[in-house]
Amino acid sequence: MARLLADFEACQGYGNCITGAPDVYDIDDDGKVVLLRSEIDDADRPRVEEAARSCPVDALSIED
Amino acid sequence: MTRATGTVVVVGSSIGGVRTAQALRTEGFTGRIVLLGRDADLPYDKPPLSKQLLAGSWDTDRITLLGTEAAEAAGIELRLGVGAARLDTADRRIELADGAALGYDAVVLATGAGARPSPWIAESGVHVLRSLADATALRRDLDVDGPVVVIGGGFIGAEVAATARTLGREVTVVDPLPAPIGRVIGGAVAEHFTALHHRHDVATCFGVGVEDVRGRAGDLWVRLTDGTELGAGTVVVGIGAVPDDAWLRDSGLLIDDGVVCDRHGRAEGSPDVYAVGDVARWYHPDHDEHVRVEHWTNAVEQAAVVAHNVVRPDDLRAHRPVEYVWSDQYDWRVQIVGRPGTATRHQLLGDLDGAGARGAAVYTDDSGLLRGAVTVNWPKALVICRTLMGAAATFDDAVSRLADLPARRAASTR
Structure with missing residues (x-):
């Protein structure tokens, strides 16, 4: 399992992560990212990694 | 069948190229990856060039996309400061500007687009803005007091105008269209951007x-053209971009305002050649036409699709994105999804006027389907519309979903 991290200060509500992984990322009414899960398993990793990498301000990371 | 080994050369070190190289590893490619960049700078991100970097609030380290250590950790060979001169698809090799050559098993063309050059030539002080070097040079001139004239009222022009104003300059924006952003979002909504x-x-x-x-x-x-003369210390010309495809003219590839590709991002007739980002004109199955999209998000999404297709030619994916772009102008975060410019009707929700604006324009046509949305300072509304666009939802559904969101401007109406 890998841990999901988000930098809520950096998040600007661009929303790319939600298009890439709507089961993992969401947005609140203030336009900040919401982590729907705290961990992901290896099978989900490539898809979630690409969603995290679509953040224009590098606010998302995945930690082993 | 997978292609996990061999050599993949990625030509172009901006966002599309960098994300392709990284995604190749995510997809399980274990062979050699060479990332080639004409720019000698470490790969950097372009959206901040007209905003934070130009304003001086961010330095160049902050816009680095791929540092030396990160490249090494990912096994990405950086060859920077040398452009590609020629592509030989028969022999599968790329000739470089310095005379060297690189063989490949697959090549991804991600050379992007360059600023359309100014047709007006002055002795000095006329800028375009596309590269880090452009931004650095413009910043130097913006530090000198004097009026700024921005030619071109599109995204770049509007962002530069906003930044120059922040730096205390007196700014005039010139554009031959009565409402420049109207091409993208329709004339009526564009009036709010003029305001x-x-x-x-x-x-x-x-x-x-x-x-x-x-x-x-x-x-x-x-x-x-109406005889007015504007004095300026600095002039910025933001009149669009031209795909960097001239070097491919004798490659045998089909070039037509970009590299013409199929839905999978493969150059027509050359299955080992792919294109990503601003330089790619690919067949979009949902629009049933070839399109070229100069948006950051498109480059990133296409990079992931193409990297997958390079590694998994037995499981090809189509690139069929819903268009999405953002622009930060003054105190507005503008987010645009879909193709509002092709719509015939729109409805405004919230408020697009005054300080503290927060609102959305939602677009449709005769089909009654949601065709696009423009949001201002309202990311939640944008995300909802973007998700609905992907699900082919109706206009009425989108309007009612946004109308159901919590009361807007809660913070300022207390």
């Missing part, structure tokens, strides 16, 4: 062309 300039004391000359620019930095004159 945004005026609210920040930036003058606009819209519906007027430029005849000539002459003089030198600090002492420039911009003559408009």
Whole structure:
């Protein structure tokens, strides 16, 4: 399992992560990212990694 | 069948190229990856060039996309400061500008687009903005007091105008269209963007062309087609971009305002050649036409699709994105999804006027389907519309979903 991290200060509500992984990322009414899960398993990793990498301000990371 | 080994050369070190190289590893590619960049700088991100970097609030380290250590950790060979000169698809090799050559098993073309050059030639002080070097040079001139004239009222022009204003410059934006952003979002909504300039004391000359620019930095004159002459210390020309495909002219690839590709991002007739980002004109199955999209998000999404297709030619994916772009202008975060420019009707929700604006324009046509949305300072509304666009939802559904969101401007109406 890998841990999901988000930098809520950096998040600007661009929303790319939600298009890439709507089961993992969401947005609140203030336009900040919401982590729907705290961990992901290896099978989900490539898809979630690409969603995290679509953040224009590098606010998302995945930690082993 | 997978292609996990061999050599993949990625030509172009901006966002599309960098994300392709990284995604190749995510997809399980274990062979050699060479990332080639004409720019000698470490790969950097371009959206901040007209905003935070130009304003001086961020330095160049902050916009680095791929540092030396990160490249090494990912096993990405960086070859920077040398452009590609020629592509030989028969022999599968790339000739470089310095005379060297690189063989490949697959090549991804991600050379992007360059600023359309200024047709008006002055002695100095006339800028375009596309690269880090452009931004650094423009920043130097913006530090000198004197009026700024921005030619072109599109995204880049509007962002530069906003930044120059923040730096205390007196700014005028000129564009031959009466409402420049109207091409993208329709004339009625574009009027709000003109008002945004005026609210920040930036003058606009819209519906007027430029005849000539002459003089030198600090002492420039911009003559408009209606006879007006504007004095300027600095002139910025933001009139679009041109795909960097001239070097491919004798490659045998089909080039037509970009590299013509199939839905999988493969150059027509050359299955080992792929294209990503601003330089790619690919077949979009949902639009049933070839499109070229100069958006950051498109480059990133296409990079992931193409990397997958390079590694998994037995499981090809189509690139069929819903268009999405953002622009930060003054105190507005503008987010645009879909193709509002092709719609015939729209509805406004919230408020697009004054300080503290927060609103959305939602678009449709005769089909009654949601065709696009423009949001201002309302990311939640954008995300909802973007998700609905992907699900082919109706216009009425989108309007009612946004109307159900919590009362807007909660913070300022207390």
